[in-house]
Structure formats: structure tokens, C-alpha cells
Amino acid sequence: xxxxxxxxxxxxxxxxxxxxxxxxxxxxxxxxxxxxxxxxxxxxxxxxxxxxxxxxxxxxxxxxxxxxxxxxxxxxxxxxxxxxxxxxxxxxxxxxxxxxxxxxxxxxxxxxxxxxxxxxxxxxxxxxxxxxxxxxxxxxxxxxxxxxxxxxxxxxxxxxxxxxxxxxxxxxxxxxxxxxxxxxxxxxxxxxxxxxxxxxxxxxxxxxxxxxxxxxxxxxxxxxxxxxxxxxxxxxxxxxxxxxxxxxxxxxxxxxxxxxxxxxxxxxxxxxxxxxxxxxxxxxxxxxxxxxxxxxxxxxxxxxx
Amino acid sequence: xxxxxxxxxxxxxxxxxxxxxxxxxxxxxxxxxxxxxxxxxxxxxxxxxxxxxxxxxxxxxxxxxxxxxxxxxxxxxxxxxxxxxxxxxxxxxxxxxxxxxxxxxxxxxxxxxxxxxxxxxxxxxxxxxxxxxxxxxxxxxxxxxxxxxxxxxxxxxxxxxxxxxxxxxxxxxxxxxxxxxxxxxxxxxxxxxxxxxxxxxxxxxxxxxxxxxxxxxxxxxxxxxxxxxxxxxxxxxxxxxxxxxxxxxxxxxxxxxxxxxxxxxxxxxxxxxxxxxxxxxxxxxxxxxxxxxxxxxxxxxxxxx
Numbered sequence: 252x253x254x255x256x257x258x259x260x261x262x263x264x265x266x267x268x269x270x271x272x273x274x275x276x277x278x279x280x281x282x283x284x285x286x287x288x289x290x291x292x293x294x295x296x297x298x299x300x301x302x303x304x305x306x307x308x309x310x311x312x313x314x315x316x317x318x319x320x321x322x323x324x325x326x327x328x329x330x331x332x333x334x335x336x337x338x339x340x341x342x343x344x345x346x347x348x349x350x351x352x353x354x355x356x357x358x359x360x361x362x363x364x365x366x367x368x369x370x371x372x373x374x375x376x377x378x379x380x381x382x383x384x385x386x387x388x389x390x391x392x393x394x395x396x397x398x399x400x401x402x403x404x405x406x407x408x409x410x411x412x413x414x415x416x417x418x419x420x421x422x423x424x425x426x427x428x429x430x431x432x433x434x435x436x437x438x439x440x441x442x443x444x445x446x447x448x449x450x451x452x453x454x455x456x457x458x459x460x461x462x463x464x465x466x467x468x469x470x471x472x473x474x475x476x477x478x479x480x481x482x483x484x485x486x487x488x489x490x491x492x493x494x495x496x497x498x499x500x501x502x503x504x505x506x507x508x509x510x511x512x513x514x515x516x517x518x519x520x521x522x523x524x525x526x527x528x529x530x531x532x533x534x535x536x537x538x539x540x541x542x543x544x545x546x547x548x549x550x551x552x553x554x555x556x
Numbered sequence: 557x558x559x560x561x562x563x564x565x566x567x568x569x570x571x572x573x574x575x576x577x578x579x580x581x582x583x584x585x586x587x588x589x590x591x592x593x594x595x596x597x598x599x600x601x602x603x604x605x606x607x608x609x610x611x612x613x614x615x616x617x618x619x620x621x622x623x624x625x626x627x628x629x630x631x632x633x634x635x636x637x638x639x640x641x642x643x644x645x646x647x648x649x650x651x652x653x654x655x656x657x658x659x660x661x662x663x664x665x666x667x668x669x670x671x672x673x674x675x676x677x678x679x680x681x682x683x684x685x686x687x688x689x690x691x692x693x694x695x696x697x698x699x700x701x702x703x704x705x706x707x708x709x710x711x712x713x714x715x716x717x718x719x720x721x722x723x724x725x726x727x728x729x730x731x732x733x734x735x736x737x738x739x740x741x742x743x744x745x746x747x748x749x750x751x752x753x754x755x756x757x758x759x760x761x762x763x764x765x766x767x768x769x770x771x772x773x774x775x776x777x778x779x780x781x782x783x784x785x786x787x788x789x790x791x792x793x794x795x796x797x798x799x800x801x802x803x804x805x806x807x808x809x810x811x812x813x814x815x816x817x818x819x820x821x822x823x824x825x826x827x828x829x830x831x832x833x834x835x836x837x838x839x840x841x842x843x844x845x846x847x848x849x850x851x852x853x854x855x856x857x858x859x860x861x
């Protein structure tokens with residue numbers, strides 16, 4: 252499919268980080284015209300070399316694109332890029348679509364959606380799961396909140412980047428489900444960490460623990476993908492602790508907003524505070540293991556063959 | 557295969573509860589001669605009607621069987637049945653095999669193994685995972701600790717009752733891995749409970765949460781099997797809270813013995829104390845959901861369709 256395919260909307264993509272870059276490439280590969288912007292210039296030039304048009308501001312992206320996507324680190328970044336004087340809302344004409352694919356607070360999302368709607372924009376929140384590997388392979392899980400008709404209109408765009416694409420509810424629902432996702436992933440890592448340290452410290456080969464647990468009710472995708480690297484103390488990211496910590500903050504803030512206490516999430520959130528204090532915020536989130544090892548003053552590698 | 561098959565050892569089974577009864581039936585089905593005993597008489601008569609021989613005491617079982625299996629609720633039960641005056645150790649001749657398939661403390665297991673060895677007995681710990689459904693279907697996961705040669709000798713017996721059969725290490729290792737298993741299962745239920753209450757309270761259809769999460773890194777067997785019944789508030793056991801609470805006690809005690817603090821396990825252990833105080837100890841362990849609901853003063857059923 253060529254980049255000049257007429258039926259397809261021009262897409263704008265703001266935020267060319269570890270996730271945004273491969274997502275941009277998959278959109279180009281699917282034949283979309285792409286206008287990109289990024290705070291630093293390097294990734295813009297890189298994508299321009301691959302067929303994307305470069306824009307000097309978020310506002311310019313929104314002026315030129317029918318559908319503008321943001322893929323940014325956190326709530327304040329999205330807020331600034333959407334509502335700033337040189338931002339998306341300043342450039343996007345009425346009726347255009349704005350999709351935030353960042354992982355941010357559902358309550359901030361609600362506020363931004365309101366502001367976008369007042370300008371006649373059609374808004375979706377569509378955070379993703381699957382990490383940089385999923386972004387590169389085009390196999391992301393995408394959880395989408397917003398109007399069902401807008402979701403259907405954008406489905407081909409999502410299909411260029413992901414595999415499991417689910418419309419989960421009205422605006423904000425995508426971010427809410429992403430927060431739920433991050434709770435379960437964090438607690439799965441914590442569970443496996445406690446199990447592996449306990450079992451290995453008591454003398455059992457951790458590889459056997461992984462084998463047996465994943466054969467039964469204790470089976471988790473996290474242990475399947477990361478059990479072995481945890482035993483090897485290979486914590487190359489992957490998904491960094493500082494980002495997962497940010498996501499747990501979103502979950503706790505959402506819990507606060509809706510009156511839902513989350514005691515186990517709060518506990519793991521505090522563990523991540525400790526890991527950041529220990530200088531491990533750039534390790535993969537599976538390094539939660541090292542928190543339990545620190546408590547036990549013992550490392551699993553001491554037992555693992 | 558008939559019950560008179562000569563090459564097979566006579567098996568004794570003590571403890572004909574919700575797990576022991578179907579396990580006994582699968583041993584009969586596989587052609588083993590079976591001698592059974594149980595504290596109450598009813599299940600003994602039931603199994604006797606299906607071809608097992610009835611014994612009046614644990615001692616008598618051990619006198620008549622080459623391999624004696626115990627399947628009892630907790631550490632004190634196993635200790636009494638093995639070491640009591642009318643117990644297994646009093647009846648078993650040197651060289652015979654004793655397999656404890658109950659879920660009990662690894663440290664108690666170590667002590668009982670020592671006592672058995674002093675009498676020349678060959679001991680295995682072989683706790684199971686898979687619940688009454690797995691016991692009935694003969695698909696239990698069985699994690700075995702003890703001498704490798706004894707394990708191999710008993711493998712056909714395990715194969716009559718289970719599907720995933722793994723020798724995980726020396727005596728006690730089976731119980732240790734079971735404790736690890738119960739940690740991960742408990743925390744998986746807690747994770748899903750926090751995620752479902754948060755997401756549903758924020759207005760998302762819980763069925764969508766289950767769908768999306770199980771498509772990605774948050775996938776767990778627990779949510780696959782129990783997510784829907786949790787949303788329906790169907791907490792028919794299954795595996796009762798009081799038994800899982802007992803198992804977390806074992807995990808914490810083992811952690812204490814080996815100097816491994818287990819903060820998230822301890823938190824969920826306390827939640828189970830609260831659930832028992834609320835009179836819910838006979839509900840399925842997925843009723844951890846109701847702990848979070850109580851905290852939020854809201855029930856997921858209020859939102860679920």
C-alpha cells in the first residue's frame with residue numbers, strides 16, 4: 252500500500268519516544284500520510300527520513316492532520332501539548348479527531364475531553380499495553396474509551412498498530428482499564444517475587460517453582476515471560492519501574508476519586524518508592540524482586556544454578 | 557485393569573474428605589488395592605461399597621498397605637495421624653513408603669520426615685493443586701519432595717491422580733512449592749479484586765476489563781477461570797477462604813523460618829482474617845473481592861449487567 256492512498260486520513264503523531272517511534276513506522280507501513288512532532292528534534296528527522304512530514308509544533312500537526320495522536324509520558328505532558336498556546340486544540344478544526352494513546356489519569360482525561368468537546372473535537376483515549384516490543388511488532392493491546400462511532404471510524408488506524416483492540420466504554424474508560432491492567436501486572440510481579448525468594452531461600456530450584464506454578468491455578472503471563480529473567484537477575488527494560496510507579500500513582504488517584512481504597516496497590520506503590528530511592532527506577536519492573544531480596548538480605552542468584 | 561493386578565502395591569489412604577474421596581476412586585479405577593480410613597465412618601463405608609477395604613485405624617492402614625497416603629486438613633492432623641499411638645508410624649514396617657499429600661507446613665514436614673526415617677520409612681511430601689474438580693478429573697498438579705528414587709517408584713500412583721507431576725527437590729520442597737503457589741494465587745485474586753472494583757466503580761463494564769486484561773501482560777489463570785463468577789458474585793467453593801487462609805499462615809511461618817519477609821502475603825492474610833470475622837470463611841477464595849467492595853462501600857453487582 253502506498254503513502255498516497257487517498258481514502259485514508261492524514262495522521263498526526265506527537266511524541267516520538269520508545270513507543271511513539273515504532274507506532275509511527277507502523278502507520279507509515281500501513282500507507283498513512285503522517286505528520287510528526289517531538290520536543291527534541293532527532294526523532295523527527297529520523298521519521299522524516301522514512302517518509303513522515305515534520306511539523307514545528309503540536310499546533311501545526313493538528314492543523315495538517317485529520318486525526319491527531321498523542322503518545323507522551325504523563326498527564327502534564329498531554330495537558331500541555333493539547334491545551335498550550337501552540338497546542339493541538341489551538342490548531343485542530345471542528346470535527347477533527349484527537350486520540351490520546353498515552354497512559355495518563357482518567358480524571359485528567361475527562362477534563363481534557365470536556366475542553367476538546369467544547370471546541371467541537373471528537374476525542375478518544377486509547378492507552379496501550381505490550382511495551383516497545385508490542386509497538387514494534389504492531390501487536391499492542393489497545394483499550395479505547397469514547398464514542399462508539401468515532402472508535403469504529405478509527406479502527407483501521409488502531410489495527411495498524413495493535414492486535415487486541417477493544418472499545419471499553421465512554422471517554423476515560425480506556426485510561427481506567429489501563430489503570431486496572433497496571434494494578435494486576437504490578438501485583439503479579441510482587442506475588443512472583445515473594446514466591447521465588449521464599450522458595451529459593453528454602454532450597455528449591457527456582458526453575459522448578461516456575462514450572463509447577465505455571466502449570467496450575469497460579470499461572471500468570473508475567474511469570475511466563477519474565478520468570479526466567481528474574482531468576483537470572485536480568486532487569487534490562489522492558490518497562491521501567493519509574494513508569495510503572497507513575498501508573499500506580501494514576502490507579503491510586505483514580506481510586507481516591509471514586510472512593511475505592513486499593514491496599515495492595517498502595518503497598519506495591521510504596522515498594523516502588525523504595526526502589527527509586529535505591530536508584531533502580533530505570534530497571535525493568537520485574538526488579539520488584541530485588542525489593543523482597545533486600546528485605547531478606549539474600550539474593551536469588553545465590554541459590555540459582 | 558482389575559483390582560487384582562499383582563505388580564501393584566496395596567495403597568492405604570487416610571482422609572476421605574472432598575479431595576481424598578475422588579483421589580481414592582481414581583486409585584481404584586487404576587486397579588490398585590486400596591485400604592482406607594477416615595475419622596468419620598460415612599466416607600469409609602462409601603468407598604468400601606466401591607471396592608476399597610475398610611480399616612479401623614491409621615495404624616491398621618499402615619500395617620496392611622505398602623504405600624500409605626495421608627490427605628488431611630492441616631499440620632496437627634497429619635502429625636496426630638502419623639505419630640499417634642494408633643498412627644501410621646506405629647503400624648508401618650521398615651522400608652515402606654509414606655506420602656503426605658495434605659498441604660501443611662514445610663517445617664512440620666521436615667520434623668515428621670525425620671521421625672519416619674528413624675523408623676526406616678521412606679517419606680515423600682506431595683501436596684496437590686487443582687481442587688476437587690482436579691481431584692475428580694484426575695488432573696491434579698502434584699509437587700513432590702523427597703528422594704528421587706522413591707519418587708520414581710511412586711510415579712504410577714501419582715499418575716493415577718494427577719497430570720502435572722514434578723519432583724521439585726528433597727523432603728519438604730513439595731510443601732515449600734505449594735506455599736509459593738498459594739501466595740501467587742492469593743495475590744492474583746487480590747489484584748483482580750482491586751482492578752474489578754476500581755474499574756467497575758469508575759463505570760466500566762467488568763466483562764470488558766476481564767477481556768482486555770486477559771489479552772495482555774495482566775493475563776492470569778485465576779481471572780480466566782473465576783473472573784466471570786466474581787462479577788456475578790457467585791462465591792460457591794471451590795477452595796474455601798478458611799483453607800487458603802491456613803495456607804497463607806504456612807507461607808508466612810515458612811518465611812519466618814527462613815528469614816524472608818512477605819509483606820503482600822501478610823496483607824492478604826489479614827484481609828482473610830477480616831473475611832473470616834465477617835462470616836465468609838466457607839466462601840470460595842475469590843470472595844476476596846468482597847473485602848475490597850466492603851472498603852469501597854459498594855458492590856460490583858450494582859454496576860454489572
